[in-house]
Amino acid sequence: MPTSDLDPLLARIDAKRDEVTALTQDLVRIPTINPPGDAYEACARFLGERLAKRGFKVEYVRATGGPGDSDKYPRTNVVARYEGTSKGECVHFNSHIDVVEAGSGWTLEPFGGEVKDGKVYGRGSCDMKGGLASSVIACEALIESGIALPGALEISGTVDEESGGFSGVGYLAERGYFSKPRVHHVIIPEPLGVDRICLGHRGVYWAEVETKGRIAHGSMPFLGDSAINHMSAFIHLLETQLAPKLAQRHTREPVEPPGARVSTLNINSIHGGQLEQRYAVDARGWPTADLPAPTVAHSCRTVLDRRFIAEESLDEVKREILDMLQELQRTRPGFDFHIKEIMSFVPTATPQDAPVVDATARAIARVLGREPSYISSPGTYDQKHIVRTGKLQDCIAYGPGILDLAHQPDEYVGIQELVDSAKIMALAALKLCGAA
Numbered sequence: 370m371p372t373s374d375l376d377p378l379l380a381r382i383d384a385k386r387d388e389v390t391a392l393t394q395d396l397v398r399i400p401t402i403n404p405p406g407d408a409y410e411a412c413a414r415f416l417g418e419r420l421a422k423r424g425f426k427v428e429y430v431r432a433t434g435g436p437g438d439s440d441k442y443p444r445t446n447v448v449a450r451y452e453g454t455s456k457g458e459c460v461h462f463n464s465h466i467d468v469v470e471a472g473s474g475w476t477l478e479p480f481g482g483e484v485k486d487g488k489v490y491g492r493g494s495c496d497m498k499g500g501l502a503s504s505v506i507a508c509e510a511l512i513e514s515g516i517a518l519p520g521a522l523e524i525s526g527t528v529d530e531e532s533g534g535f536s537g538v539g540y541l542a543e544r545g546y547f548s549k550p551r552v553h554h555v556i557i558p559e560p561l562g563v564d565r566i567c568l569g570h571r572g573v574y575w576a577e578v579e580t581k582g583r584i585a586h587g588s589m590p591f592l593g594d595s596a597i598n599h600m601s602a603f604i605h606l607l608e609t610q611l612a613p614k615l616a617q618r619h620t621r622e623p624v625e626p627p628g629a630r631v632s633t634l635n636i637n638s639i640h641g642g643q644l645e646q647r648y649a650v651d652a653r654g655w656p657t658a659d660l661p662a663p664t665v666a667h668s669c670r671t672v673l674d675r676r677f678i679a680e681e682s683l684d685e686v687k688r689e690i691l692d693m694l695q696e697l698q699r700t701r702p703g704f705d706f707h708i709k710e711i712m713s714f715v716p717t718a719t720p721q722d723a724p725v726v727d728a729t730a731r732a733i734a735r736v737l738g739r740e741p742s743y744i745s746s747p748g749t750y751d752q753k754h755i756v757r758t759g760k761l762q763d764c765i766a767y768g769p770g771i772l773d774l775a776h777q778p779d780e781y782v783g784i785q786e787l788v789d790s791a792k793i794m795a796l797a798a799l800k801l802c803g804a805a
């Protein structure tokens with residue numbers, strides 16, 4: 370198709386500026402806070418009903434029995450499919466509908482969807498209801514344009530991305546929703562910036578390490594063996610031996626921000642001894658709640674959050690931590706531990722010459738008049754399920770919004786970015802399904 374033939378499509382999307390704004394506002398006003406998973410059903414239905422009116426076949430897929438699912442908080446996903454007029458490939462836009470809690474520090478109503486100075490404000494405006502709105506407008510404009518569409522367009526609104534996506538994209542991927550022959554190309558409109566293509570992410574290994582001790586009276590600690598002291602020996606090794614090694618391991622992948630172009634380790638949490646309590650005394654100096662009983666900690670648990678680079682293997686990452694624990698077992702009297710994996714995903718990187726990358730890059734050049742930059746994400750997102758479970762490699766994250774604003778107070782998305790990225794998504798989809 371000659372490129373001038375696409376001008377009416379782009380003009381049509383320009384004319385939908387108010388519509389993409391209003392849709393973003395409407396979505397922000399549905400407070401899909403995760404945890405616990407509020408209003409998922411309402412948001413999925415809102416999206417499904419809109420798309421059904423435009424000719425999409427809409428399915429609601431509840432992850433019954435999946436993590437977090439209950440009758441009070443059903444994990445309801447929506448998948449909508451629009452069949453083209455001839456054979457071709459399917460392009461799928463996947464957005465998560467959940468948002469994190471508002472938190473403090475807002476000067477505007479977090480779920481008000483206010484428009485100010487060319488921006489839509491609110492929790493989820495940037496991450497990622499703005500991107501969802503852009504993808505909806507892109508597909509609707511394509512359908513209305515009357516351009517013959519081969520293949521199919523799909524839009525999904527999925528739950529729980531912020532907490533791992535197991536009842537969202539993970540659940541759908543296990544049931545073939547993100548595999549060939551149903552789907553060929555996936556764009557995830559996460560807020561990576563209107564001219565950046567995110568090819569993948571670093572790997573993750575989460576593990577809970579428990580050290581064990583022997584309980585005794587706190588006034589005679591020499592009669593027991595403190596699990597907290599054992600844990601502190603382990604953490605000392607993590608800090609003095611592992612952390613310097615990780616900082617030396619640089620990746621060739623274009624991870625943004627550049628500080629994340631190395632391997633990292635965070636200690637997400639630690640707990641030892643009795644359950645945490647808040648101790649306070651009244652005016653007389655008497656405790657207002659239970660005092661702690663004097664005991665030597667017989668257990669201490671920590672959750673490690675290890676993020677690794679494409680140049681490392683998951684086996685090496687696990688081995689390295691286990692080696693340190695075993696070393697302590699050999700050298701430190703009484704040291705005993707248990708390690709349990711919570712979650713792991715290997716790094717993903719879609720090649721730069723993959724169809725979805727190429728089509729999006731061309732669309733960015735056409736709409737914005739500049740070449741895209743290619744990045745990789747420090748943390749994982751739903752691409753992990755699409756690659757690992759769906760076995761679909763042709764997947765990127767591309768969408769409007771400034772990543773740094775995600776999860777912050779006064780989060781916003783720029784309206785011009787919503788319009789521009791809708792144009793880019795429409796052009797990319799057209800090329801990928803085989804029309805342009």
Ligand SMILES: [Zn+2]
Nearest residue numbers: 465496497559
């Ligand atoms: Zn997100």
